[in-house]
Amino acid sequence: xxxxxxxxxxxxxxxxxxxxxxxxxxxxxxxxxxxxxxxxxxxxxxxxxxxxxxxxxxxxxxxxxxxxxxxxxxxxxxxxxxxxxxxxxxxxxxxxxxxxxxxxxxxxxxxxxxxxxxxxxxxxxxxxxxxxxxxxxxxxxxxxxxxxxxxxxxxxxxxxxxxxxxxxxxxxxxxxxxxxxxxxxxxxxxxxxxxxxxxxxxxxxxxxxxxxxxxxxxxxxxxxxxxxxxxxxxxxxxxxxxxxxxxxxxxxxxxxxxxxxxxxxxxxxxxxxxxxxxxxxxxxxxxxxxxxxxxxxxxxxxxxxxxxxxxxxxxxxxxxxxxxxxxxxxxxxxxxxxxxxxxxxxxxxxxxxxxxxxxxxxxxxxxxxxxxxxxxxxxxxxxxxxxxxxxxxxxxxxxxxxxxxxxxxxxxxxxxxxxxxxxxxxxxxxxxxxxxxx
Amino acid sequence: xxxxxxxxxxxxxxxxxxxxxxxxxxxxxxxxxxxxxxxxxxxxxxxxxxxxxxxxxxxxxxxxxxxxxxxxxxxxxxxxxxxxxxxxxxxxxxxxxxxxxxxxxxxxxxxxxxxxxxxxxxxxxxxxxxxxxxxxxxxxxxxxxxxxxxxxxxxxxxxxxxxxxxxxxxxxxxxxxxxxxxxxxxxxxxxxxxxxxxxxxxxxxxxxxxxxxxxxxxxxxxxxxxxxxxxxxxxxxxxxxxxxxxxxxxxxxxxxxxxxxxxxxxxxxxxxxxxxxxxxxxxxxxxxxxxxxxxxxxxxxxxxxxxxxxxxxxxxxxxxxxxxxxxxxxxxxxxxxxxxxxxxxxxxxxxxxxxxxxxxxxxxxxxxxxxxxxxxxxxxxxxxxxxxxxxxxxxxxxxxxxxxxxxxxxxxxxxxxxxxxxxxxxxxxxxxxxxxxx
Numbered sequence: 001x002x003x004x005x006x007x008x009x010x011x012x013x014x015x016x017x018x019x020x021x022x023x024x025x026x027x028x029x030x031x032x033x034x035x036x037x038x039x040x041x042x043x044x045x046x047x048x049x050x051x052x053x054x055x056x057x058x059x060x061x062x063x064x065x066x067x068x069x070x071x072x073x074x075x076x077x078x079x080x081x082x083x084x085x086x087x088x089x090x091x092x093x094x095x096x097x098x099x100x101x102x103x104x105x106x107x108x109x110x111x112x113x114x115x116x117x118x119x120x121x122x123x124x125x126x127x128x129x130x131x132x133x134x135x136x137x138x139x140x141x142x143x144x145x146x147x148x149x150x151x152x153x154x155x156x157x158x159x160x161x162x163x164x165x166x167x168x169x170x171x172x173x174x175x176x177x178x179x180x181x182x183x184x185x186x187x188x189x190x191x192x193x194x195x196x197x198x199x200x201x202x203x204x205x206x207x208x209x210x211x212x213x214x215x216x217x218x219x220x221x222x223x224x225x226x227x228x229x230x231x232x233x234x235x236x237x238x239x240x241x242x243x244x245x246x247x248x249x250x251x252x253x254x255x256x257x258x259x260x261x262x263x264x265x266x267x268x269x270x271x272x273x274x275x276x277x278x279x280x281x282x283x284x285x286x287x288x289x290x291x292x293x294x295x296x297x298x299x300x301x302x303x304x305x306x307x308x309x310x311x312x313x314x315x316x317x318x319x320x321x322x323x324x325x326x327x328x329x330x331x332x333x334x335x336x337x338x339x340x341x342x343x344x345x346x347x348x349x350x351x352x353x354x355x356x357x358x359x360x361x362x363x364x365x366x367x368x369x370x371x372x373x374x375x376x377x378x379x380x381x382x383x384x385x386x387x388x389x390x391x392x393x394x395x396x397x398x399x400x401x402x403x404x405x406x407x408x409x410x411x412x413x414x415x416x417x418x419x420x421x422x423x424x425x426x427x428x429x430x431x432x433x434x435x436x437x438x
Numbered sequence: 439x440x441x442x443x444x445x446x447x448x449x450x451x452x453x454x455x456x457x458x459x460x461x462x463x464x465x466x467x468x469x470x471x472x473x474x475x476x477x478x479x480x481x482x483x484x485x486x487x488x489x490x491x492x493x494x495x496x497x498x499x500x501x502x503x504x505x506x507x508x509x510x511x512x513x514x515x516x517x518x519x520x521x522x523x524x525x526x527x528x529x530x531x532x533x534x535x536x537x538x539x540x541x542x543x544x545x546x547x548x549x550x551x552x553x554x555x556x557x558x559x560x561x562x563x564x565x566x567x568x569x570x571x572x573x574x575x576x577x578x579x580x581x582x583x584x585x586x587x588x589x590x591x592x593x594x595x596x597x598x599x600x601x602x603x604x605x606x607x608x609x610x611x612x613x614x615x616x617x618x619x620x621x622x623x624x625x626x627x628x629x630x631x632x633x634x635x636x637x638x639x640x641x642x643x644x645x646x647x648x649x650x651x652x653x654x655x656x657x658x659x660x661x662x663x664x665x666x667x668x669x670x671x672x673x674x675x676x677x678x679x680x681x682x683x684x685x686x687x688x689x690x691x692x693x694x695x696x697x698x699x700x701x702x703x704x705x706x707x708x709x710x711x712x713x714x715x716x717x718x719x720x721x722x723x724x725x726x727x728x729x730x731x732x733x734x735x736x737x738x739x740x741x742x743x744x745x746x747x748x749x750x751x752x753x754x755x756x757x758x759x760x761x762x763x764x765x766x767x768x769x770x771x772x773x774x775x776x777x778x779x780x781x782x783x784x785x786x787x788x789x790x791x792x793x794x795x796x797x798x799x800x801x802x803x804x805x806x807x808x809x810x811x812x813x814x815x816x817x818x819x820x821x822x823x824x825x826x827x828x829x830x831x832x833x834x835x836x837x838x839x840x841x842x843x844x845x846x847x848x849x850x851x852x853x854x855x856x857x858x859x860x861x862x863x864x865x866x867x868x869x870x871x872x873x874x875x876x
Contacts, residue, residue, distance in 0.1 A: 027735045031735065136590070142739060143739065144582075144586050152757050280718060297752060298743065303740070306738070311736070312736050315733065315735035326767060326769055329765055
């Protein structure tokens, strides 16, 4: 490959021909003229790896390409310069990426799970071989957040990242917010429209957001935050009632990945969060993604776009490929140093934030006194209270001042154990973040 | 310079030590550790070109640097690898950039006026010499819109760019909108706070926005749109009344640079524009900048951040410098081809858009009939009308359907000539754009 002239066509092996693979191939064909003007050379798909060649034959192939089913064939094909991995999952994806790098081929992938869970070895291998390992498509689809953190904000000390990183969750929460739908109904609609998988767990339980957050933390601070250590909670328990109460206080509920650098330690997690309506993040509707980054030089930078879908994600895959096509030096992680250090993690239970706290209690004398005592005992100071409804059990909603996560959990446990509590309390974080005005 | 090892310090000559120059130097010093980790080498300012060395001496110099006043000294200093041009203006800036490129030095500049008015020759020179000519700082300060159009969206056919490209104008319009201030008062406040120059013409008449728009058009479509041909109008004539009427129709007034690609022709300009409240662009407050790009693969992509100020702009200068420090190949314009073709420009008078139209008329019978006839004669169809007030002269506000710019101008002239018109009509464009739902 090193022998190749920079004006020779760049030859691609495409692993996976699902939504994103097809979108990418379509972009390459439809925008051929623009791509040629920018890359200065032709980009050609030679082989498409699929599980079942016979079944795949019914589908339109990229011009000049052929299907193959042998996992090892792309790495062994000497014509291929770049492997594009879009099969997903961990084991097989890891194997073909490793093979490709070993064979001296650049790699582009949209595989956030693989890079979050065991990316470091692959990045190290790519660095040793001086090869590109592009992954713009793995975080927020068409939003160039990888490029931005890696290059555009490279002279900043970053102080925070806040992101709506999962379009499925945002679609569901937006439907619940604007159309007052219960969670199950909104999920069903998202599934019917193709925004959510039949097994939606990775999305709605926050795992997909956590994968992306781990990658953003690595880019922002050049450290490894083990994905398994990220505190994560999803959106299954959010009710239209919560959304309504949040609105009365001036907030929208969003599933937010957040990471703050405080006194050289990282506080991070994925949680449903009440976002003030004055924030652009609160206005992110439908299945859009958005990321708000803050740095000591740039101030705040907010980006909003389509985080999934064949064309936006294909656009990000193609952007990485064009960088490879132009030649130049790989800057995969944004750091020239070798192995990245482990993140210095602020223990999640000591993280401090304002909280929204909803109880369902019997409407009888003494309840407020008992709840207030539990809050006081756990060092939680109350900012606002809201009580509504007239039935036997009523919702009782608190907005707290900043309180430690452990104190919030303990208070919730204590309240759940009280006779007057007719359901376990529900609590969510509230922006502004630590350091913001409170 | 070619002899230098990639781990040797990168030596900078800094031309200009005003707001941005100082901000850049401060970032280099304060974020030294982060920058070193990302660049893999030290970055050092050796000389700072100022007009008056004696006066400059009262100011803190970057560590190890010295002041100089000889324009030619930076280009002749063999130690210097990169010239950073922050003196502004056209002639002197052009001279020192040209000298630096001739001497084989990379260049980073924030000079939008120079690059918009005569950038092509400088880009051609940089291309011949295979040198970087970075200009992220020249458009929207800390928002990485140059990088995004040049690389992240490189596989797209762009369909439109809409931008709030001038923070001074946005500050003034935001103050007028949220605090009901007249223009002159808001301008005065912006000047007192340092958001506007003593001579604010470049900002409030839209010229600065037009410079930036010309650069964005070049990046988006790889063509040269002569800056002088861009239709431009500023914000001097906007009244609190206009802002109030716009709000009643559901819009905010913003100074927008826009460019649409329609049937292979570019329709572009800088105009006060009514932006629907549902758009994120309508929510851009204070002195923030924002850009909304749309491509056939990525869909819509919106970015929001600080478009001016020492640190955000310094952050963008430093990002370009880090790209140079890492080595690699320059991709200044985003196109590998040589000279870029001239833009195929849709004649501005044939551009079609919805319009807001405010007349000040005597309140007497027959006026509405006469105005309606003039609109009909000029092929303008009316969507909504609003009449308010009870004095002798009253404002009469129309929202039109899509109409050609020339027809709008002719109707305005005809109305201005009528006896019942007590002031010249005021008219502004209304989003959504051509192709949007109307």
